[in-house]
Amino acid sequence: MKKVSVASYGSTKEVKKMNADLEEALEIAGAxxxxxxxxxxxxxxxxxxxxxxxxxxxxxxxxxxxxxxxxxxxxxxxxxxxxxxxxxxxxxxxxxxxxxxxxxxxxxxxxxxxxxxxxxxxxxxxxxxxxxxxxxxxxxxxxxxxxxxxxxxxxxxxxxxxxxxxxxxxxxxxxxxxxxxxxxxxxxxxxxxxxxxxxxxxxxxxxxxxxxxxxxxxxxxxxxxxxxxVSKGKYREALEVLRYIYSKNSGRPQDDYYVRIQIITIYLLLRRLKFLSTNAC
Missing domain, CATH: 1.20.1250.20 (MFS general substrate transporter like domains)
Structure with a gap:
């Protein structure tokens, strides 16, 4: 995990740039x-x-x-x-x-x-x-x-x-x-x-x-x-929704939401395996 500076309410604080699955990302967005x-x-x-x-x-x-x-x-x-x-x-x-x-x-x-x-x-x-x-x-x-x-x-x-x-x-x-x-x-x-x-x-x-x-x-x-x-591979749109939820719940700017969704789908894995088998031939 990599530390970055995020401005919030006029001050600077240290947060972690996280890779998270959907459930973790929802937890951070809050209820x-x-x-x-x-x-x-x-x-x-x-x-x-x-x-x-x-x-x-x-x-x-x-x-x-x-x-x-x-x-x-x-x-x-x-x-x-x-x-x-x-x-x-x-x-x-x-x-x-x-x-x-x-x-x-x-x-x-x-x-x-x-x-x-x-x-x-x-x-x-x-x-x-x-x-x-x-x-x-x-x-x-x-x-x-x-x-x-x-x-x-x-x-x-x-x-x-x-x-x-x-x-x-x-x-x-x-x-x-x-x-x-x-x-x-x-x-x-x-x-x-x-x-x-x-x-x-x-x-x-x-x-x-x-x-x-x-x-x-x-x-x-x-x-x-x-x-x-996320199930449709629309990770960017999912992240925008999570940022919006975080902003509404916390009252902070959407840019303060410090999560990247890390998902490896079966489809992408199969494509990679197919690419490796092609190169091997």
Whole structure:
């Protein structure tokens, strides 16, 4: 390890220029303000997806007359989000591993929110169910990826605590779903829009949809998982993320982050072995 001088707060101190793996680099970046904001956003994503799943219990009874929902189909309609999550969980997991946590979470929340928003204006049961089904195909992303995303951005010594807090806050925030439903559905009113009567259950559907859209917009302002970036060989981008986290947590300039990520991938090792065998011939 090589010692270098780093200026911080107007003084000069001796630090070590370190070669570190990703976990060590995360430890040095620290756990603080950035992880708190990041985990709160993951709670928001989880809450938005959970509210969408729970919304059927509040929307269907009040929408039964407008949509002419037969009694024998109510159970099937209520299970739509669970069907979509089960069908697409493995697919979205692979997509997140290939294209990144941030873009997939952003895309899924926005798509689910838009389909739910459109569903609020559907005139009959078939069109409403189709829109809700398409929305459910994206719900497995915020409902599962958020836990991994929260863990990957947090140092090892605080990772279990971060995931535990996210799960605990999700349990508490689930109480918001019936509270919102009670506030919106407590007064019966209607507005004639021609093809449809706009009633409280449609407004409630829009409210739940907007939570997903707001989550998607908020994801724009967070950083990609450094673990994903390292797995794709994007070491420079991973280091920039770690510097940003360090700066937000410590309040110091990003240049004070004194770590180089040292990683030897199997791919690079195989290339080296191939090069040596070629020269030997």
């Amino acid at each position: 603080g303000k950035y992880q708190i904001c990041h985990c709160l956003l993951m709670v928001m994503a989880l809450t938005a997806s959970l509210m969408e799943v729970l919304s059927y219990s509040f929307v269907l009874p009040t929408a039964a007359c407008d949509l002419q929902v037969p009694v024998h189909l109510r159970g099937l309609i209520t299970s739509i989000p669970n069907i979509g999550i089960i069908l697409t969980a493995a697919f979205w997991g692979r997509m997140a591993d290939n294209y990144g946590r941030k873009p997939i979470l952003l895309l899924a929340c926005m798509a689910a929110g838009l389909f739910c928003f459109i569903a609020a204006f559907m005139p009959n049961l078939v069109s409403f169910a189709i829109c809700k089904f398409f929305a459910s195909l994206f719900l497995s992303v915020p409902s599962s990826l958020s836990f991994a995303y929260a863990g990957e951005i947090t140092p090892t010594r605080r990772r279990d605590l971060a995931v535990l807090c996210v799960n605990g806050l999700l349990t508490v925030s689930s109480a918001l779903s019936p509270l919102i439903a009670w506030a919106v559905l407590s007064i019966d009113w209607r507005v004639n829009l021609g093809a449809i009567n706009f009633r409280p259950w449609r407004l409630l559907t829009i409210v739940y949809a907007l939570l997903l859209v707001l989550t998607s917009i908020s994801v724009i302002f967070i950083k990609e998982s450094p673990k994903f970036l």
